[in-house]
Structure formats: C-alpha cells, structure tokens
Amino acid sequence: MEADIESHHVRNNTYAPAGFRLVLEVTAESSTYDLHIKSAAYAEAGIPVYVVIDREHECIRVLTDPAEDEYTTHRVHAPGETVNLPTCFGAGVALDVADYF
Numbered sequence: 001m002e003a004d005i006e007s008h009h010v011r012n013n014t015y016a017p018a019g020f021r022l023v024l025e026v027t028a029e030s031s032t033y034d035l036h037i038k039s040a041a042y043a044e045a046g047i048p049v050y051v052v053i054d055r056e057h058e059c060i061r062v063l064t065d066p067a068e069d070e071y072t073t074h075r076v077h078a079p080g081e082t083v084n085l086p087t088c089f090g091a092g093v094a095l096d097v098a099d100y101f
Contacts, residue, residue: 021088024051031056040069048088051095058101062086 023042027034031054042050043066050063050071059078063071064086077083079098 020045020047021090022049022051022085023047024053026053027055029056031061035061039063039071043067043071044069049086051083051085053100055101060095060097060100 025034025038031052034052034054039050039052043063046066048064048066052061052063054061059076060083062075062077062083062085063073064075065072077097079101081097083095083097085093085095
C-alpha cells in the first residue's frame, strides 16, 4: 500500500484499488480461480503486479503490465530460481522459489 493509505480508504477497512501496487496470493489446491478470475479483476483495477505462489504447479507466477482485464506479461519461475519483484511498489524484494515448495 502507498504511504498515504488513508487517502484510499473507502469505508469499513476497505480501500480503493489505486492504493495497491502489488497483490501476492498463495493458491489453494487449484490455481484456476486465481489465474483467471482474480487476475482479470486485479488487471482491470490497474494493480501493477500480481504474484501467485502456485502450489498446484510448484512455481511462482509474476503477472505485470495490466491492460483492461488481463496482464500482458506473465513470467513463471521454478524452484532453483530467484524472483526479483518489480520495484514499482517501493521496495526491492527477492523470493527464492525453492523456499515455498
């Protein structure tokens, strides 16, 4: 979230999508809902980075460059790789894929 989170507060602990620069989710048993329904909603909201820790396929997916209701860039990272997340949210973060599986 941006440092000025209060400017994005809508009501009842709900915030406008513009306040978010990254969403990270861990899938349940299947990644279908996260990769289709949720990714379309996040892209449409203009969230720049969507990270999915995909337990079903044992990989980390990084979706960027939202356009309408889809992300135009989709990178898949396997165990043995390190994922350097885009810095658009103001921090440098590296994820070792093997740490999650």
